[in-house]
Amino acid sequence: MPTATAPSTDYRTLTRVLRADIIKMIEAAGSGHPGGSLSVIDLLTVLYDKHLAHRPAEPNWPDRDRLILSKGHACPALYAVMAHHGYFPKEQLLTLRKLGSPLQGHPDRLRLPGIELSTGSLGQGLSVALGLALAAKMDKKAWRTWCVLGDGEMQEGQCWEALMAAPKFKLDNLVAIVDYNGGQIDGPVSEVLDLEPLADKIRAFNWRTLVVDGHDHAAVDAAFADARKGGDGRPVAIVAKTKKGKGVSFMEHPYEWHGKAPNKEEAARALQELSHG
Numbered sequence: 604m605p606t607a608t609a610p611s612t613d614y615r616t617l618t619r620v621l622r623a624d625i626i627k628m629i630e631a632a633g634s635g636h637p638g639g640s641l642s643v644i645d646l647l648t649v650l651y652d653k654h655l656a657h658r659p660a661e662p663n664w665p666d667r668d669r670l671i672l673s674k675g676h677a678c679p680a681l682y683a684v685m686a687h688h689g690y691f692p693k694e695q696l697l698t699l700r701k702l703g704s705p706l707q708g709h710p711d712r713l714r715l716p717g718i719e720l721s722t723g724s725l726g727q728g729l730s731v732a733l734g735l736a737l738a739a740k741m742d743k744k745a746w747r748t749w750c751v752l753g754d755g756e757m758q759e760g761q762c763w764e765a766l767m768a769a770p771k772f773k774l775d776n777l778v779a780i781v782d783y784n785g786g787q788i789d790g791p792v793s794e795v796l797d798l799e800p801l802a803d804k805i806r807a808f809n810w811r812t813l814v815v816d817g818h819d820h821a822a823v824d825a826a827f828a829d830a831r832k833g834g835d836g837r838p839v840a841i842v843a844k845t846k847k848g849k850g851v852s853f854m855e856h857p858y859e860w861h862g863k864a865p866n867k868e869e870a871a872r873a874l875q876e877l878s879h880g
Contacts, residue, residue, distance in 0.1 A: 618644055622877050624679075628706075629864045632699040632700040634708070636861060642782055646817055648684055649824050650670070650780075650827060651687075653827070653828075654828065657717075667746060669746065669748045669749070671732045673750055674752055682696060690717045709723030728752060729752060729762050729779055736774040740773075740776065747778065748776060751782060752779060752781050754784060754787070757801065758792075769838040770836075775835060780841045784846060788858065789858070790857065811839045812839075812840045815843050815844070816843075848860045852876060
């Protein structure tokens with residue numbers, strides 16, 4: 604396991620702000636997916652802040668890292684992080700899911716600069732990420748591909764085809780991050796189709812596999828730094844243990860808040876909680 608040291612950024616405060624942004628935009632939209640957005644926000648925050656090579660002012664920079672949010676329904680978290688980094692004005696967050704907005708209910712690469720792939724058809728993102736990583740190897744480029752998947756998504760067979768193929772092509776420039784929050788739209792993952800032992804299964808496919816608390820910013824930081832080392836020909840998988848709806852007590856449920864927007868009263872209650880840490 605990587606050694607965790609205290610991160611220089613106050614991620615605890617920053618992620619409270621970003622969680623509040625998620626609540627505000629989903630409440631304004633009247634629809635969306637708060638549970639998985641709140642569970643993944645810590646991972647995306649640390650990734651964009653310290654480990655993803657990107658330029659908000661130049662989103663098509665050729666040497667950028669590629670980030671695929673395969674669990675596209677969690678795009679409110681991605682939009683919150685992108686706005687924080689200046690890809691677009693933060694005020695635009697409240698246009699989530701509005702007609703004509705670039706902030707659609709799933710990421711749309713034709714509408715929003717900085718989105719690499721229109722996602723949300725679960726199971727497909729890792730295959731595209733594999734192709735991007737292979738292209739970088741063939742072109743002798745140094746950029747890396749990061750793919751964020753949901754745990755329910757890991758029940759898709761296409762994910763396992765990609766897991767099998769990546770080591771064959773020695774794609775040590777590919778990192779798969781599983782947001783393992785334990786819930787999906789139909790219920791707890793363990794009851795719908797249990798993935799365990801997930802880390803052991805991925806490791807058996809010859810991926811270098813790390814397990815981390817996905818809400819421990821120092822541990823996530825260390826895991827991402829470890830993943831960037833590469834060099835041994837193996838892709839890296841990070842199984843991040845998270846909690847659905849993390850940060851808002853009444854949303855911390857395996858599946859109830861998967862795809863339900865808070866009403867005004869619930870949003871106010873959530874924002875009150877977040878304001879007090």
